[in-house]
Amino acid sequence: MEALYSYLDLFKWGLLAGVTFALSSAITSPFLILQRNALFPHALTHLLLFSILCLSIIEPFIPPWLQFPFLLVITLLIASFIHLLTAKIKLYEDTATSLTTHLFLGLALFLASITSQYNITLLHYLFGSLMMIDFKNVLEGCLVLLATIIFYFKYASLWLTKSIDREVPGLDLKKGELLLLLVITLQILVGVKLMGVLLVSAFFVFGTSLALKISPSFKQVIPFTSVFNIMAILGGIFLSLLLDIPFSASVIIFMSLYVLGLFFTTRK
Amino acid sequence: MRSVLRIENLFLSIDGKTLLEDINLEILEGDFLAIIGPNGGGKSTLIRCILGFLKPQRGNIYLWGQSLEAFKRWDQIGYVPQRAGQDLNQFHPLSVEEFINLPFRWYKLKKDENYLNFLCDKFGIKELLNKKLYQLSFGQLQRAYLVRALSHNPKLLILDEPSVGLDFVTQEIFYQILSEFHRRKLTIILITHETWLITKEVNKVACLNQKLYFHGDHEEFCSFQEKELYGFRFHKIEHKHW
Numbered sequence: 252m253e254a255l256y257s258y259l260d261l262f263k264w265g266l267l268a269g270v271t272f273a274l275s276s277a278i279t280s281p282f283l284i285l286q287r288n289a290l291f292p293h294a295l296t297h298l299l300l301f302s303i304l305c306l307s308i309i310e311p312f313i314p315p316w317l318q319f320p321f322l323l324v325i326t327l328l329i330a331s332f333i334h335l336l337t338a339k340i341k342l343y344e345d346t347a348t349s350l351t352t353h354l355f356l357g358l359a360l361f362l363a364s365i366t367s368q369y370n371i372t373l374l375h376y377l378f379g380s381l382m383m384i385d386f387k388n389v390l391e392g393c394l395v396l397l398a399t400i401i402f403y404f405k406y407a408s409l410w411l412t413k414s415i416d417r418e419v420p421g422l423d424l425k426k427g428e429l430l431l432l433l434v435i436t437l438q439i440l441v442g443v444k445l446m447g448v449l450l451v452s453a454f455f456v457f458g459t460s461l462a463l464k465i466s467p468s469f470k471q472v473i474p475f476t477s478v479f480n481i482m483a484i485l486g487g488i489f490l491s492l493l494l495d496i497p498f499s500a501s502v503i504i505f506m507s508l509y510v511l512g513l514f515f516t517t518r519k
Numbered sequence: 520m521r522s523v524l525r526i527e528n529l530f531l532s533i534d535g536k537t538l539l540e541d542i543n544l545e546i547l548e549g550d551f552l553a554i555i556g557p558n559g560g561g562k563s564t565l566i567r568c569i570l571g572f573l574k575p576q577r578g579n580i581y582l583w584g585q586s587l588e589a590f591k592r593w594d595q596i597g598y599v600p601q602r603a604g605q606d607l608n609q610f611h612p613l614s615v616e617e618f619i620n621l622p623f624r625w626y627k628l629k630k631d632e633n634y635l636n637f638l639c640d641k642f643g644i645k646e647l648l649n650k651k652l653y654q655l656s657f658g659q660l661q662r663a664y665l666v667r668a669l670s671h672n673p674k675l676l677i678l679d680e681p682s683v684g685l686d687f688v689t690q691e692i693f694y695q696i697l698s699e700f701h702r703r704k705l706t707i708i709l710i711t712h713e714t715w716l717i718t719k720e721v722n723k724v725a726c727l728n729q730k731l732y733f734h735g736d737h738e739e740f741c742s743f744q745e746k747e748l749y750g751f752r753f754h755k756i757e758h759k760h761w
Contacts, residue, residue: 285610408625411621412625415652416600420570420571421626467614468617469614
């Protein structure tokens with residue numbers, strides 16, 4: 252029992268930040284999947300890695316409070332490169348996303364090697380760490396959750412409509428889509444420390460896919476996804492302690508149950 | 520009669536290709552206008568201009584006397600797009616009931632349950648309300664789209680080839696119901712390239728192939744030579760049994 256308390260004390264901030272991230276991603280991810288844009292968070296994480304490495308170079312010159320906005324702005328600027336490729340060169344969106352992702356991942360690794368950051372710190376960013384989370388991260392997570400809820404109540408009907416209609420009189424579906432991507436960028440920024448650049452986007456796909464499959468109507472999708480995502484956080488912590496493996500890996504192992512669930516819920 | 524839609528000297532080109540040229544058109548309250556023309560003639564493009572999805576280079580569009588830029592009452596319009604619901608995947612959990620209620624969320628309107636029940640009854644989708652949208656057949660889906668377009672009691676209904684893919688019997692029922700709503704003073708714009716659908720219910724016809732070749736009432740249309748429009752002459756059969 253004492254050991255459990257000491258463990259709890261060790262990862263209490265990680266657990267709280269995980270719950271806020273699980274809830275906020277549960278609110279937006281169904282819309283993302285229904286708009287057939289499930290790979291966007293994954294692409295975003297690669298762009299974020301580039302932003303993080305840029306930040307590491309200028310970190311000594313900017314105040315700490317400016318770091319989060321800096322990451323947000325740089326990541327959004329790079330993400331707009333996808334839009335540029337689709338609008339100007341008329342590439343398919345997935346082609347433009349793939350091009351941008353690989354381009355900036357390559358640039359990120361180049362930056363890492365020339366700034367001698369190709370080390371254990373980079374590994375922390377790639378795969379995350381429960382122990383690295385502090386109170387400040389929990390606060391950021393709560394703020395992003397609050398922003399997500401506000402945006403949800405204001406724009407959810409646009410997000411949902413975008414998944415079935417291309418155009419509706421009087422509705423700016425494009426604006427809705429951009430705001431959804433903005434909220435998801437914020438979520439990725441707070442989730443990346445926990446799950447790492449490479450695995451954070453899992454929270455946008457695994458539980459959501461199962462929830463979409465088993466929900467009798469749309470209104471149950473977000474509650475189901477929230478439960479699945481929180482179960483993944485708790486299950487991940489449990490497996491991580493039990494098997495002594497990294498938290499992000501144990502979350503994915505736990506979430507593989509959801510993939511099995513998809514097979515069982517699909518009737519022939 | 521009050522003007523519902525007025526189009527003046529509309530011109531639209533995209534990537535250097537002229538899609539609409541010198542379009543002048545007026546629709547009054549209670550009109551049932553059919554816009555006909557060949558594929559690629561600009562029928563859907565015209566509708567997309569009217570609904571503000573495309574911005575023409577020249578010309579003006581007025582809805583109920585207000586310019587399109589100033590127009591805010593989009594809840595007065597019901598719209599069924601071309602190939603509605605064709606992209607819907609088998610993963611979408613939206614139920615038919617949630618689908619037909621969407622306009623109340625879009626336009627922040629209060630739901631009239633009695634009217635909605637009447638619509639569902641009329642279009643035969645009452646038993647389908649708990650089904651998921653993707654589980655509907657094409658004909659049922661078209662009816663669900665029509666119920667959604669009418670659910671918030673609009674004054675103008677715009678239909679972009681709503682009967683494509685429906686069998687003859689379903690088409691006939693579809694247009695019978697549409698005629699009923701027209702008789703209740705609903706203004707309707709119907710895009711079609713099935714000229715046999717131009718029935719006595721339709722009181723105005725517009726023939727479009729980049730330019731407006733004809734804009735007049737049903738009787739005038741029956742004597743109109745479509746050779747100019749389609750490039751060949753064909754027989755028009757008038758349906759009197761509706």
